[in-house]
Amino acid sequence: MFLEFKKEAEQVLKDALKKASNYDDIDPILDLEVSNHADITSRIAFSLANRYKKPPTAIAEEIVTQIAIDMTHPTDTLIADVVAAGPYINFYTNEFFLHKTLQWIKAGMEITTTTPNKNREKVILEHTSANPDGPLHIGHLRNAIIGDVLVRVLTRAGYDVETQYYLNDMGRQIAVVVWGADRIAYDEAKKADHAVADVYIAANKLIEGNSEFLNDVEELMRRYEAGDAEIVQKYEVAVKKCLEGIQATFRLLNIPRVVFVWESEFVRSGAVREVIEELKQKGQIELDGSAVLLQLDGIEKRLVIQRSDGTSLYTTRDLAYHRWKSKNCNRVIDVLGKDHELVAQQLAKALELLDVKPPEFVIFAFVSLPSGSLSTRTGRYITADELIEKIEERAYNEVDKRRGDLTESKKREIARKVGIGALRYDIAKVSPDKHIVFDLDDALDIEKKGAPFIQYSHARACSILRAAEPQGYAVSTDYGYDYESDDSLLTERSEIELIKKLSMFSYIVEGISSDLKIHRLGKYARELAESFNLFYKDCPVLNAEADLRRVRIALVDCARIALRDVLALLGIEAPEEM
RNA sequence: GGACUCGUGGCUUAGCUAGGAUAAAGCACCGGCCUUCUAAGCCGGGAAUCGCGGGUUCGAAUCCCGCCGGGUCCGCCA
Incomplete structure (x- = not known):
């Protein structure tokens, strides 16, 4: 309801400016802000003071005298009073505003948007997108929570939001997992994503410094990109196992309905090849051997869009993904870690070349431990699961301390919500x-x-x-x-x-x-x-x-x-x- | 080294995009409030040269420049 009040204040102020003929030539930047001193306040007198070389207090006074609110019926307005307080123009709400607010809440608090036609616009919001090589840790948690809150807010604001998790199934990490799974058994007693991490960490140790194993892994990656049925099948088993665990964590965190989009789809569909060809035509291209580099406006670092051996790269695949997202909605939003900032800039520039509106980025800084940065590969992380378990236990102690009268299951339920x-x-x-x-x-x-x-x-x-x-x-x-x-x-x-x-x-x-x-x-x-x-x-x-x-x-x-x-x-x- | 970013009471933060009315909270600390709807609450107190230095402005935590300190990035990785 405050939005309606603000809108009315804007209108009243605009009308007053029109009437105060001295100021009617300006495009009104009304400078309306919430304030401690009023329900809403305008600092417009300051900017007018500059332009017209008059003291701001006099201008504020002058504007206020031009303000006329029709109060023949109390329900015609939400404004009780407008006064000049020095250079500030203060607006106050009336009783009717309070009444309307309560009615509006009881009726479901519909959000009336300031820009028309926004309702039911489609948003695709990407968050988390952690590699499926182990459980989510506290860094991913930040991504997931920021993303999920955004999804909820945008949905409430009237958007039709789809949450996507971009699955990097073509990376080396996954190849390592697939390679490891042929030699090391998953611990079936463990939660699936944790079992995958064990295999990943163990396989990394085996591969480290062993060129034969390294070749095995690269061979896997080549065959997967080529769509070798046997390998694809193995990949699916490993990735889906990990995903099962990640989804369980999402459920614990109240993160519903996440759509997984597999990176490899864009390679096999030909979308990546199309992007590369189009960039070669529209972009400023340089060659380094047989590798193709793209020089982007304002970014010193050149973007490699094709490797010497002709295979695709993460960034090009991501371009194809983003072009697809953009075609299917009105707003594309990506929640990304700070480490992706440069990539995000390159992505945005390259998309512009392709005549695709770049996404809106929400970039968050890192989460580290007192002992240093997080790393799945070395096993240095606190998993989201571990944290959830501990915090629920702590919450249970608090509930138990205060509400010994409740049943065990009730206490558990409250502890879960509180934790x-x-x-x-x-x-x-x-x-x-x-x-x-x-x-x-x-x-x-x-x-x-x-x-x-x-x-x-x-x-x-x-x-x-x-x-x-x-x-x-x-x-x-x-x-x-x-x-x-x-x-x-x-x-x-x-x-x-x-x-x-x-x-x-x-x-x-x-x-x-x-x-x-x-x-x-x-x-x-x-x-x-x-x-x-x-x-x-x-x-x-x-x-x-x-x-x-x-x-x-x-x-x-x-x-x-x-x-x-x-x-x-x-x-x-x-x-x-x- | 270059780019980006953060630096606000002892600790964690809000305010910075579009500069304006006494710099706003939480934790911790000190003191007070349970015969009335849940004290996971409420009230009061001390505590900040807004990293440092310059500049722009009538006015700077906010904008600009330099410096210092933390973080991230600078792969034919993802």
């Missing part, structure tokens, strides 16, 4: 360009004001509604607003602050769907929980006088919905008690 929630929140709340040194003890310390804090607020809201029912207090949609007098029964500061915070939901979702900065969602979720906790402390609900009780119960219900939904966007489950 995964804490993990996801910890990663989602940090800006992707911050390097993370992962400290296991720190991650397991779920006393902090993270996901459990937000979940707890939700549980409290549920608890009130649970207690209301047996007393015969139904949840109504009466928010205590009087259309005649424009009065509201919700007048406490904490009530109003809570409703205003609730109204920001769509603003945040809409914002993230364009700037893709998911850490803003974590901040909003925490602020929402804080607002609810303040309301909870200040305003008795069930013991309030009957009319007030009715509208406060309705407010609690709205808060419950918003907390549940914001947690859902973070991929965190909202327990009804904890």
